[in-house]
Amino acid sequence: MPIVLGGEHATAVPELCLAEAPALLACAIGEGEETAVELVEALSHDRHRSLRDVAGIVFRTPEGPCRTTPRARIRDVDDIPPPRWDLTPIERYLDGGFSFGVDRGRTMPLLATRGCPYRCTFCSSPQMWTTRYSTRDPRLVVDEIEDYIGRYRATSFDFYDLTSIVKPDWITAFCAEIERRKLRITWSVGKTPTTAWGSRSPDRRRYPNHRNFLAPAGTVAPSGNTPPLDDLWRGGENDAD
Ligand code: B12
Ligand code: SF4
Secondary structure (H helix, E strand, O other): OOEEEOOHHHHHOHHHHHHHOOOEEEEEOOOOHHHHHHHHHHHOOOOOOOHHHOOOEEEOOOOOOEEOOOOOOOOOHHHOOOOOHHHOOHHHHHHOOOOOOOOOOOEEEEOOEEOOOOOOOOOOHHHHHOOOEEEOOHHHHHHHHHHHHHHHOOOEEEEOOOOOOOOHHHHHHHHHHHHHOOOOOEEEOOOOHHHOOOOOOHHHHOOOOOHHHHOOOOEOOOOOOOOOHHHHOOOOOOOEO
16 A cells, blocks of 8 residues: 655645655655545556656655645635535534534534735745745635534634634624624634734735724634744745735
8 A cells, every 4th residue: 555645744844754754655745635636546556647747745765755836725725625624523623623623513614715825934934835835715605604503513713724713804794794794703824813913024014904894703812922033933935815
């Protein structure tokens, strides 16, 4: 059974992963949706594709690790199909009170964005996703929330994004959509609301009272601290779209 590793760590140090884990055949670098399909094509019995032709991997060869051409980022994140939770034992997680932070009832994970426009000194995100930051249509995110309320009786939502509320326009549109549909839910993000209104954000002046709309839309009080950005900042490409 060929074993392929993906994610941040595999992307940051694939050669190290291959050296430390002899059972590993390859590491997937960056985004995985298209790589996974092509890997299956290359590793299935008929093998109508070679591993060398799969973009975005580092694979083991007798001569040493071989890195293929980088895989381009998926440009339209709204085109990525929704997660097939029906293929997982999701009820066990919902019943077990599994969540990212505080247990607020039946909690479903969500992703509203991909990537991060920043480049903090300690973080491998730029290698993983580049600095291209893409957001989903907020209405589609709220559609997904409504779907989970209907299908799984979900009452709370955890955002698994790297940086979900960098763009004030996006988060205000999202909050407005929750209010418009009168959804009585809670949701939490992995960063503090001040991330979106950080000291370097020109949008801060446009939205001085972010708590006025975040709280009514159901966001849970942030658990982290405002990051000391000046110490960690390496600058951003600012290619958020
Ligand atoms: C949820 C989460 C957790 C949860 C995981 C719970 C769970 N069961 O889901 C918890 C809280 C446990 C956790 C813990 C930690 N986490 Co964490 N976590 C995340 C978070 C927010 C979301 C992960 C996720 O679902 N991403 C969304 C999916 C779509 O992305 P993905 O997993 O990268 O997968 C894509 C590709 O990588 C690829 N891919 C992945 N696997 C595979 C496999 C194959 C075969 C292929 C082809 C492709 C592929 O395809 C996917 C789609 O494109 C990420 C931030 C982020 N948004 O990624 C941080 C993140 C991964 N965590 C991070 C860290 C640092 C940690 C901890 C080390 C923190 C600590 N000090 O304890 C621990 C490590 C735990 C461990 N043992 O590994 C860092 C990793 C940084 C790095 N360079 O390694 C991240 C990136 C956050 C950050 N920027 O700081 N984490
Ligand atoms: S804000 Fe900094 S630490 Fe967080 S994902 Fe972006 S670069 Fe990494």
